[in-house]
Amino acid sequence: xxxxxxxxxxxxxxxxxxxxxxxxxxxxxxxxxxxxxxxxxxxxxxxxxxxxxxxxxxxxxxxxxxxxxxxxxxxxxxxxxxxxxxxxxxxxxxxxxxxxxxxxxxxxxxxxxxxxxxxxxxxxxxxxxxxxxxxxxxxxxxxxxxxxxxxxxxxxxxxxxxxxxxxxxxxxxxxxxxxxxxxxxxxxxxxxxxxxxxxxxxxxxxxxxxxxxxxxxxxxxxxxxxxxxxxxxxxxxxxxxxxxxxxxxxxxxxxxxxxxxxxxxxxxxxxxxxxxxxxxxxxxxxxxxxxxxxxxxxxxxxxxxxxxxxxxxxxxxxxxxxxxxxxxxxxxxxxxxxxxxxxxxxxxxxxxxxxxxxxxxxxxxxxxxxxxxxxxxxxxxxxxxxxxxxxxxxxxxxxxxxxxxxxxxxxxxxxxxxxxxxxxxxxxxxxxxxxxxxxxxxxxxxxxxxxxxxxxxxxxxxxxxxxxxxxxxxxxxxxxxxxxxxxxxxxxxxxx
Amino acid sequence: xxxxxxxxxxxxxxxxxxxxxxxxxxxxxxxxxxxxxxxxxxxxxxxxxxxxxxxxxxxxxxxxxxxxxxxxxxxxxxxxxxxxxxxxxxxxxxxxxxxxxxxxxxxxxxxxxxxxxxxxxxxxxxxxxxxxxxxxxxxxxxxxxxxxxxxxxxxxxxxxxxxxxxxxxxxxxxxxxxxxxxxxxxxxxxxxxxxxxxxxxxxxxxxxxxxxxxxxxxxxxxxxxxxxxxxxxxxxxxxxxxxxxxxxxxxxxxxxxxxxxxxxxxxxxxxxxxxxxxxxxxxxxxxxxxxxxxxxxxxxxxxxxxxxxx
Numbered sequence: 066x067x068x069x070x071x072x073x074x075x076x077x078x079x080x081x082x083x084x085x086x087x088x089x090x091x092x093x094x095x096x097x098x099x100x101x102x103x104x105x106x107x108x109x110x111x112x113x114x115x116x117x118x119x120x121x122x123x124x125x126x127x128x129x130x131x132x133x134x135x136x137x138x139x140x141x142x143x144x145x146x147x148x149x150x151x152x153x154x155x156x157x158x159x160x161x162x163x164x165x166x167x168x169x170x171x172x173x174x175x176x177x178x179x180x181x182x183x184x185x186x187x188x189x190x191x192x193x194x195x196x197x198x199x200x201x202x203x204x205x206x207x208x209x210x211x212x213x214x215x216x217x218x219x220x221x222x223x224x225x226x227x228x229x230x231x232x233x234x235x236x237x238x239x240x241x242x243x244x245x246x247x248x249x250x251x252x253x254x255x256x257x258x259x260x261x262x263x264x265x266x267x268x269x270x271x272x273x274x275x276x277x278x279x280x281x282x283x284x285x286x287x288x289x290x291x292x293x294x295x296x297x298x299x300x301x302x303x304x305x306x307x308x309x310x311x312x313x314x315x316x317x318x319x320x321x322x323x324x325x326x327x328x329x330x331x332x333x334x335x336x337x338x339x340x341x342x343x344x345x346x347x348x349x350x351x352x353x354x355x356x357x358x359x360x361x362x363x364x365x366x367x368x369x370x371x372x373x374x375x376x377x378x379x380x381x382x383x384x385x386x387x388x389x390x391x392x393x394x395x396x397x398x399x400x401x402x403x404x405x406x407x408x409x410x411x412x413x414x415x416x417x418x419x420x421x422x423x424x425x426x427x428x429x430x431x432x433x434x435x436x437x438x439x440x441x442x443x444x445x446x447x448x449x450x451x452x453x454x455x456x457x458x459x460x461x462x463x464x465x466x467x468x469x470x471x472x473x474x475x476x477x478x479x480x481x482x483x484x485x486x487x488x489x490x491x492x493x494x495x496x497x498x499x500x501x502x503x504x505x506x507x508x509x510x511x512x513x514x515x516x517x518x519x520x521x522x523x524x525x526x527x528x529x530x531x532x533x534x535x536x537x538x539x540x541x542x543x544x545x546x547x548x549x550x551x552x553x554x555x556x557x558x559x560x561x
Numbered sequence: 562x563x564x565x566x567x568x569x570x571x572x573x574x575x576x577x578x579x580x581x582x583x584x585x586x587x588x589x590x591x592x593x594x595x596x597x598x599x600x601x602x603x604x605x606x607x608x609x610x611x612x613x614x615x616x617x618x619x620x621x622x623x624x625x626x627x628x629x630x631x632x633x634x635x636x637x638x639x640x641x642x643x644x645x646x647x648x649x650x651x652x653x654x655x656x657x658x659x660x661x662x663x664x665x666x667x668x669x670x671x672x673x674x675x676x677x678x679x680x681x682x683x684x685x686x687x688x689x690x691x692x693x694x695x696x697x698x699x700x701x702x703x704x705x706x707x708x709x710x711x712x713x714x715x716x717x718x719x720x721x722x723x724x725x726x727x728x729x730x731x732x733x734x735x736x737x738x739x740x741x742x743x744x745x746x747x748x749x750x751x752x753x754x755x756x757x758x759x760x761x762x763x764x765x766x767x768x769x770x771x772x773x774x775x776x777x778x779x780x781x782x783x784x785x786x787x788x789x790x791x792x793x794x795x796x797x798x799x800x801x802x803x804x805x806x807x808x809x810x811x812x813x814x815x816x817x818x819x820x821x822x823x824x825x826x827x828x829x830x831x832x833x834x835x836x837x838x839x840x841x842x843x844x845x846x847x848x849x850x851x852x853x854x855x856x857x858x859x860x861x862x863x864x865x866x867x868x869x870x871x
Contacts, residue, residue: 164807174834175833175834179616179833179836179838180615182616182618182619183616183619184619185618185619185620185621185622200615202619204615204618205617206617225760276719344666358722359727360704360705360706360724360727361705363704363705363726363727364704364705364706364707364708365706365707421567453707512675512836513834514834514835517814517830519813519837520820521641521815521818522812522819523729523816523817523818523819525817525818526817526818527725527833544640544641551835551837552835553563554613555613555837558613558626559615559617
């Protein structure tokens with residue numbers, strides 16, 4: 066009998082411990098991965114977007130493409146899919162073309178497009194980012210669009226994004242050579258601040274005309290870092306550092322860079338501008354405590370803490386605006402501002418984009434080019450995607466005239482909900498004496514393995530103060546170089 | 562009856578011939594399946610491992626990027642790869658732990674105790690649950706601030722628990738605990754079946770001879786369960802070398818300093834993030850060789866310790 070009781074007790078205890086893994090937690094929705102946080106942010110608002118039929122009635126398409134049979138393969142969220150499907154319907158109705166529209170998730174896109182390549186059966190239209198233009202052209206996948214796309218359309222795109230999709234056979238993104246994609250969007254990673262926290266601390270709002278220096282930024286962050294409930298633990302911070310996304314803004318403004326000019330050497334070891342910037346970035350966490358610690362960050366990512374009103378400054382992609390304007394998601398007042406400036410005195414951040422490309426093997430290049438022109442630059446489509454007809458902005462319009470004119474006016478008068486100081490974004494797009502948005506160095510290398518090597522080398526030890534930035538750079542550089550060499554070998558093999 | 566090359570050739574009747582053709586047809590289905598879905602992929606992976614193919618331009622693109630055994634030489638010198646090999650081997654520690662726990666629990670549940678069916682079901686729930694879903698749940702269990710483990714530690718000791726997924730050593734411990742939890746149900750069910758197969762009379766005879774509980778366990782249970790132990794060990798070892806999903810779901814970039822990354826995680830990164838399909842195939846072939854050697858050794862050595870009732 067004793068044995069029986071013991072058996073029951075033991076097995077029950079272990080069963081309970083096993084099922085503990087299925088228990089819930091009241092923290093809710095935390096995501097330690099900054100990348101996932103950023104990527105998922107617009108998904109949250111996406112579901113609520115509705116595209117009204119009348120919004121697309123003015124879409125104009127010309128030409129007879131009744132012989133064309135196109136396949137479009139992209140990744141998109143539901144609302145984007147709805148917009149593009151509406152445009153496709155309009156296109157097929159007007160031109161007589163047949164279009165098969167295949168949509169996947171951004172996570173699965175890479176694998177699926179690889180399968181298409183391995184099968185040597187590419188869709189007519191697919192996504193290519195600026196970083197993949199060179200490799201895709203070298204491998205013979207992309208159709209040069211110069212003779213198919215109206216120059217006027219290209220000239221009306223934001224300058225930087227037009228350049229990003231040009232490739233001269235040597236280096237992509239310099240604005241030289243043929244055009245290989247039309248942008249699906251152009252985005253930037255601006256900085257945002259929580260006005261309510263500034264008000265509570267009695268601080269003046271950041272002036273977009275005069276970006277903070279690093280010292281000024283640190284001072285403001287210190288004043289925003291508080292123990293608000295008096296339990297002895299800090300629960301509000303000046304900023305939160307998602308290194309994968311935010312480090313660039315500190316490195317480049319200090320005149321630092323990862324690679325040499327021809328992207329063949331990793332040059333971070335001993336490079337003072339880089340090391341100082343990385344150390345400053347880490348000191349915000351480990352020395353000054355104005356960000357959550359590395360441990361706290363793994364428990365609840367900066368993005369969630371920002372949404373929860375715990376963070377003064379946080380990165381804001383153009384795709385985040387819709388979520389930040391939704392009071393259910395972010396019940397605070399906020400505005401855009403510049404990333405703080407290092408040695409160069411110019412506030413810098415990363416721009417981003419993905420583009421619609423046409424397969425070099427397509428049997429209907431004119432039809433395909435007409436369809437991507439519609440996707441990329443149709444005014445009515447842009448009105449939907451940028452929030453004029455839906456009230457939720459997911460991207461800045463690709464058409465510069467519209468973005469700077471009608472769109473901006475509607476943001477100013479409140480028709481389009483947007484955070485204060487939209488000019489910050491435009492400044493990063495176009496560049497001024499105080500702002501510069503750039504495509505990061507992974508854009509110009511064959512793949513991003515060297516950057517992955519930087520991330521997987523244990524940078525967290527710098528953020529928690531166990532290593533200095535200089536030590537880490539010296540330690541990780543060989544692995545980064547090895548990855549870069551491999552990438553360059555692949556590039557050379559593809560070019561031959 | 563005729564002779565061909567000294568062998569007797571049996572002349573078949575029409576009916577027998579027809580049956581033979583049918584038989585061939587039935588055999589052809591799995592044979593073709595094997596050739597198409599097993600043999601060809603292995604051959605293709607090996608051929609790919611001899612190239613620097615990035616997936617471009619189909620088969621022709623692959624042939625154009627032939628590089629001989631360069632990938633194999635590179636792999637042997639690849640520190641990051643060897644780090645993942647060590648980590649994968651460390652994770653295998655979970656196999657004996659899971660087997661011992663599985664056996665103990667199976668013996669517990671091999672008795673007529675109330676609620677035993679409920680307990681068996683509970684233990685088996687993780688096995689049939691989605692690996693991705695339970696990985697996400699366990700990432701929450703290990704959460705530094707809000708995780709169940711650290712909440713319990715804080716409640717019991719008043720101190721904050723460790724950063725389970727943010728420390729190079731602890732992340733491995735965390736993964737092993739998770740893997741043991743996930744695989745326990747399978748071991749229990751198999752051991753339970755094994756235990757119920759041992760004839761009661763063996764124990765009765767041993768008791769008559771004066772054997773105590775430990776002696777019965779050592780001399781009857783363990784040896785007669787050895788075929789089950791062997792099966793669990795082989796399948797766990799093969800599965801252990803293929804760990805991927807939990808690392809992908811529970812860690813960022815393979816964990817701090819790549820400390821949680823396994824061989825298959827590295828393979829995935831090379832194939833689907835760097836598009837180095839040639840190099841990734843080299844890793845796959847290497848992995849297949851390791852698994853083959855270990856399985857072969859296990860089969861060779863089984864005579865020394867695997868006993869059957871017969």
